[in-house]
Amino acid sequence: MFQKYTKGIFYGDNPLNYTLTVFTLQASLVCLSTAFLRFLLIPLGETSFIPQVLAGLLWGPSFLGKVANIRKWIFASKPFYSSEAISLFGTMIFLFLMGVKTDPSLVMRTGKKTWAIGLCCCLLPHVFSIPYVFILRHILSPETDVYKSLYVIAAFSSSISFQVTVSLLEDFKLLNSEVGRLAVSSSMVSGIVSAMWQSFILTRKQRNAHNIRGRGSPMMAISMIVMVLIILCILRPIMLWMIRKTPKGKPIKESYIVSIYVMVLGCSLFGEFIGRHYVFGPLILGLAVPEGPPLGSALVERLDTLISGLYMPMFFFAASARFKPDLVDFYSFKIVQPLAITSFFGKIVGTVLPSLYCDMPLTDGVSFGLIMSAQGITHLLHLQNLHYYHIIDDKSYAQMVIAMIWLTAASNPIVKYLYDPSKIYLSIAKRRTVEHSPTGVVLPLMACIHTEENTPPMINFLEMSNSTVESPIWFHVIHLLKLKGRAIPVLIDHQQNSRSIPLHSDVSNNIINAFKSYEQQKPDKVVVKVYTSISPYETMHDEICLQAAHKQACMLIVPFHRQFRRSGVIDLPNPIRTLNRHLLRTAPCSVGILVERGSLISNNALTSTSFYSVGVLFIEGPDDREALAYAMRMAEHPNVKVSVIRLTETRRKVRQFLNRDPDTEILHKFLVNYSQIKRHDYKEEVVRDSVEMIGIIRTFEGCYDLILVGRRHEGESSLFYGMTEWIDYPELGSVADMLVSSDSTFDGSVLVVQQQNKVGANFVHHDFHQENSVSTQERASMDVQPHKMVMPVV
Template sequence: MPLGETTFVSQAMAGFLMGPSVLGQFKCLKKFFFAPKPFFVCETISLLGTMIFLFSMGVKIDISMVMRTGRKTWAIGVCSFVLPLAFSIFYAFLLRQVLPPGTDIYKSLFYIAAFSSAGSFQVVANLLEDFKLLNSEVGRLAISSSMVNGVLCAIWQIIAVSRQQKIIFQDTYQSSSKWIAISLCVMVIIILCVLRPIMLWMIRRTPKGRPMKESYLVSVYVMVLGCSLFGEFIGEHYLIGPIILGLAVPEGPPLGSALVERLDTFVSVVLMPLFFLTSSAKFKLHLVDTYSFAIVQPVAFFGFLGKVIGTMLPSIYCNMPLTDALILGLIMGAQGMTHILHFQNLQYLHIIDDQSYAQMVVALMWLTAASTPIVKFMYDPTKSYLSLNRRRTIEHAPPRTILPLMACIYHEENTPPLINVLEMSNSSTESPICLYVLHLIQLTGRSAPVLIDHEASNKSVNPLKSSYSQNIRNAFKSYENQQMGNVMVKVLTSISPYETMHDEICLQAAKKRAYMLIVPFHKQCGPTQILESAQPIRALNRHLLRTAPCSVGILVERGNLISNNPLTSMSFYSVGILFVEGADDREALAYAMRMADHPNVKVTVIRLMEPRRKSRNLASRDPDGDLIHKFMVDYIHIKRHDYREEAVRDSVEMVNVIRSLEGCYDLILVGRRHQNESSLFSGLTEWIEFPELGLIADMLVSSDSTFDGSVLVVQQQNKAGIGLLDIHPENSIVKKQEPLPIVEVTVAQRRDQ
């Protein structure tokens, strides 16, 4: 939202505005929305919606993650539970010393303090998803810490409610509490020992990569309804059964992801608005008077303040920056739908009165509405990786050292082309390559993103997760063994939503100090036709072009690199470089010069020049000429390499030169952007199909192109900490600016120092 609010705030505000306390006072709306019979139907549907919502959230939770969290997470989770509880209850104790004992607020003040200061994993997960922070460092820490906090809060709330029920119902509760506890244990045993094995059987019966049968999904829905009915029958809340069943559903695909995909949109778009509308009927604005406001609001504020402080103290102790600790505290302090459900349960059990419920809802709304925009506008996840590197490019990489590269893989079909590029990159004893392969899997059926390091996950990750990327790992390990120490490959698996996946990739690239990030093009192309298109991958690639802390290469595979297999045969590669001018072309040429050292790679540099510039001395002091001169001195004497210049006067002649390359090369390297004010690119921007590839690469891979080779589109990283130039994938021609060379010189001076 433009104001930085979460979807919960907007939906809740809309529901309360439509309720009987505001717009519902008008007779026409009251008769339409709150007539007894229609309202009863809406309330029934909304209760079904809350049941499915909490079941869905249970499916997304990985309960084993609580046990695997580190000391830092446990410290934050425990402190964010203890301090707000202590703050709010201590303040409530002080208030009870001055309040008259006979009032309803006096009796329920401790419960107001305890439940207003509680945390919720579901609320934190929804907030991070709304703000696209699931893959940020703060987001990952908030997810794991909120799981610990949520478990502690749930145990405390069950104890508190059970104690109050015992006081209210006395003998009746005393005689039935044992049977309720026994029945609850029976329900848990049935879910774990009967229903979960049935769901595991459904998964085994589903072929890999195939969707779940509709009959299986319907059976799970029946289980949800049955568990809810059983919970109500034994005297527990009707939501207990679906929550436990959701936690028991095997996470991820095929079952967990199928359930979440089917339920999420329907619940969030249809059922949740009805829940907020029916909840507004329980909210009576006229009960919010000054006296109760002055009592309840400070209690809720002290609980919120305790959550922020309880989160910040252990975070600062663990050397987290003050701003990040504050943001983490505000995230952990957010409240949402689960809190409203708890408040309504307290109201239903007569633990709090209608006036206290109204005050607690008011406190929830204004505290959440005031804190979440601060998170939205203060926290930038890119700073965590942009500040780790200064200049990580192949052009500026020191010679005869290990070259760290990172590559992303979306499907197993991306593996052979990447191995061929790795083979061409000429790993040697003097300059070995360390390749980090990140297998990207879309997050479905769970809330918390996962990064799996397969070399360090033999004991810490369950066998189901360690089976991810098995074929990819085997292929790269085979190539690594074949190279006898010249290549080191480490495979990681990242399971996260596409909207925030670029943060994970950039953070890993910065931590591994990669000089180039290679990602597949979003269209998998064959020699004659396009096989697959994925718009989320295209959006991800555009994010990476804008935020990556190292150079980026987009590999467009046209089929020929798949046919070559370095694992089984010796291959000879013909590589071409289209060089115009600019940093991206220099980065492409620097990478090609590394390939030129490979005995089975032929490199041809084709420089496109306007006639008035063709006579310029190659050894002049401009960086383009310096690199071209270095290539000619080091490689032209080797017969298999070649260099030629093509004089082109306009875009038409340039297009003709590019079309003449058909059938000549296995791989062409080309820069994405060109700082050029000439007429070579005039009029081409109107016909560009893929702006993220740049004008020249777009001509090579567009739908009407007959070029049958693969293309590696290179963009040089030109950031030093914070970006020197704002990169937009839509712009492949960047006009020259005066301040830019001054900053570039400053960076070079610092590097020399």
């Protein structure tokens, strides 16, 4: 007899006779198995769905559940029913959260191509599978077990789910990619069509199975409309009122969150009363929740980890009880599996054909088709619903679960192998550097901003860059925001859409106004374009690199992850440091990491005229040449003084004069063009080892507002012996690390420059602890052309 609580083994109780203990054991076993399978399968290219469903089946009654003791205790009726109820509750919350993350207006903003792909991907599988079913029904005997379920199986196999597509893209970190953006919008179109089609089939089959006549169906439809109207006209205005009552920058009240939970339960209960699936009401309510902060992000932050870590594994564990592989025979297997493959192939063809028509590469189109063809938890829920209403039998259910698992497990690694979101900007064959940019033309630059505090240093840096009428600067600024409370990344072009996102209007508008004010002070000299990118930090570098490639930027300037203030040092979130490392590896142009402190923060280029002292520490290599090339542009500014300090080893001094190398040529160019100007200076220091070099660097205190240094230098140089062992920030390189380390007394700002480290296919991944200069030959000029399939920005 199962009870709630156990007295413990020391009082002679068996803990497994108690419901709570058995549930805890079930959850522990399934969650640990899921984590272990994720550890094994995720590196092989699988998504989180496969480890979860396999862990559920592993402990289900078909496998380990066959062991007598396991079946006796884990699958005892009362604890198992409790586990099933809890898992269904978790599924309800999961789909509610997916609704919260979804922006329904995206369907209206998608273009004609997206609609075409979404509809083709939804309709072509039926074109492939329905004739195949028609042929099977003429060949098979009506007494065959799966005969009556063939049309339903074909319709189910042809369905597409927006939630499954988004989950797959999140697991593969492809939300920011071109194919990812297109898959999100296309799956929303095809998902709506599939949901309507499935709802129609389910209602019709349900009526026929239970011989329902009269006014049942019209009343059910009216009740559904009433529930939707209540959600849109009553509950959504209440949620908007909650947002208005929440002060900007403050977390939403806990009472508001509890009220949302009550709304979710009420909508689920109402759906059950009118005969609809229990997740229908919560899903519609989730779509009505305003996405993003403060409400949407608060709900996601509170529930996401609990749902994915506990409730979802328990759902797959409870679902395993319905799976009966003993019923699977070869005769039905050779009927259902080819049908599932036919529908799967139809979805791929329905995606690839319109994609090729829109000039998408074949490999990207195949990857796109496999992404759209994936199946997951939404399909399993719908399959359970069909089984619950006896629309399909146990044998058909088992066959469809098998098809769902192996088709998804086989297609996921192919997507990971075929599609690389970085190849569009890694294939650049033209130099995107300041050193190789012609003079007297537009200089395109791009800057990233995380907080408002990054704005003044960027404006000061832009002022020092000497924009003129003959050589203007096009400055593209991307305000980066972490994706919260939504599933779809957003790129807002504030030139095309002056209406900022209300939830971020204060921050974004202040940044926009600051740069627009500077642009107005420099007519015909500076063109500033501001964007806001809301995306996950894990894939944010893809968005930045893609925009840098499209804008043909010569240099990308990003803030350092530490901010130096008079009150102390502020460390920004760790993902920002990881983001900078990704950009150093994959940026299609030169990269500058701006360490902000000193006069770049205190000076205000909008209200006063400032004089800047700029130093360039030149040793050798392409990164140092890129830093000097940028400093030579600054030297044209009448309010900028540039001092070049050349450090060289004794044994290399003679060789450099005998052989003119690129380093000597650019130094010669600086001496010829700028050494005659009194405010500029050139100094050469001969050093023997790293100790003497450090001593010279220590003398820079109080001398410069900004120092430009290269990030990478030759590893065999004696100047750097032993320095990599003590480096704190590998992304800055050895020299810059000495300037910004905790024991440094230098109080100016530092720009760490890395020249574009690839040309075309000559791409080198650099280790952050041992950096070598990359020498590549410039190939034929070839600009990046964006695919015609790119989803337009908001």
